[in-house]
Amino acid sequence: MTAVLIVALLTGAILFGIGVYGALSQTNLVMIMMGVELMLAGAMVNLVAFWRFLHPESYSGQMFVLVVMTVMAVEMAVGFGVAIARFRAIGSVEMEEAEDLKG
Amino acid sequence: MTVAIVLLTLFGSAWLLAVIEGWTVTGRLQPAAPLLSGLAHLGRESIVPRSPDRVFFEAAPVLLLVVAVLGAAVLPLAPDLVIADLGTGALFINAALAYVLVALIMAGWGPNGAYAMIGGWRFLGQLIAYSMLIVMPITAVAMRAESLVNTAIVGSQADLWNIVYQPLGFVLFYIAAMALAFRSPFDLPTAEGELAGGVDAEYTGVRLAVLRLARLTLVVTLAAATTVFYLGGWHGPLLPPWAWSLIKTLAVAVSMLLAGGYLPRIREADLMRWCWTLGIPLALLNIVIVGLLILVVP
């Protein structure tokens, strides 16, 4: 019975770990955003598993998933806007060349 | 059994559409022409471009066909003739048809050719234009039916078809469906005279046969969706329900085919501008009007 829950939670955990690796190791803004998307996907898997297997009567769980999906879309939109502005300014979106944004 | 009937109807309609398309182009009615040309494609040499992205190159036509069939799987031909009457059927069609974009990006990037690549990325711009115009009329339709289940949506049109109830939504959905099926005047990805075939350009042999079949099946799926959402599905006086579904689907598909023949191809920038500055406010207006009608009219 709890095996199904454990499978879902393990998947969410591993997706989150891969996302953390991607977000920290990549130098390009777009690739970092991909890592963040993987992290959010892992979180969503956990949320849905908790809703389905532990509390299917309370729909706040599904509400939370909708909010996380909204956050994914919004973060991508603003991130790409910033990437366009940066690319226009210095010609690349590499984070290693972004020292001037620090502090 | 239901699966076999629906799939047979789907591919039979695609074949009929190919025959009619051949009729409008050549002026001769040749029922065997699509089958013979399909077999001829299988016999032709299958050229693979130099250093393609092999995974994308192979997967794109298959994905397009799978998408078209999946979209048709949730559309009912008759009250009991539907492969999978999902609880969120109206939304599932949209989800399946979103992968047309993925298939065309693969078909554009895979062959490692300039024309194909331009065609593929053009379709992304087209998606930005039509995607809101597809979803918002579906929202208005689901509002009237108070359900996302496709059979319930058809059931809600028993006394008045949605094309009369929400004509604005029908026009927007029809235009967006033509843009999704990249049918002229929206055939930017496969611009015949301009991009030398665009995403179709680098495909030969069996893959081209699958791609052509997938395009026709996509048009039939979209025509079936228009029938279910706006034309009352299987409702009609004398004939059995499945016959009415079939007639309406074919009528819509043929009209989509013919409408393109008389209009020039629309430019990408114009398409996006018109859809965003005119189309989306009209779609929102449609939702407001339908909401008021539902609340006010008993």
Next chain:
Amino acid sequence: MGAQAFFLAVFGLAAIGFGVAVFRTSSMVRSALALLFSQTAVGCMFLVMQTEFLGVLQIMMMATEMSIMAIFMVMFMMDPGGLGGMDMTHQKRFSIGAGVVAAGAAIAVALLADWGPVTVQAPAAAMQTRELGHELLGRSMLIFETAGVTILTAMIAATAVAIPVQRLADNGDKEVSE
């Protein structure tokens, strides 16, 4: 239960496999489309867990979002085809360590905590959509409205940031910086 666990494992492995492929391949479009199929696998996991609306929504949204990510990668990356074979990573050991620690902590919590009784039956799909709608527009109306305003703000902000800056040149004509 057995079938559900099996399909969940299959789609979970697919999601993880595609997720790993995102960072291992050097072709940018392959990376973006691998992320797309990873998210689709996550959507299929939602469908297996019988949350039909969320699953269909995830599948639909991610197809569009990741394709847009693909074109942005082609625009901005130095080597979109991936044939140059450059290594575009930094602080590799630290990030692998951080990833392992994060996944390990989550796995430890998942395995060691006592989750209590697991519900076997889920509500029907149409019922779920209806209840979700009631929840969205009833109890969580404030969240819904805030999300709407946030999306609008994000749209305006992204557009404002992405529009090229217009400067007045010496002779008074507006020139656009490229």
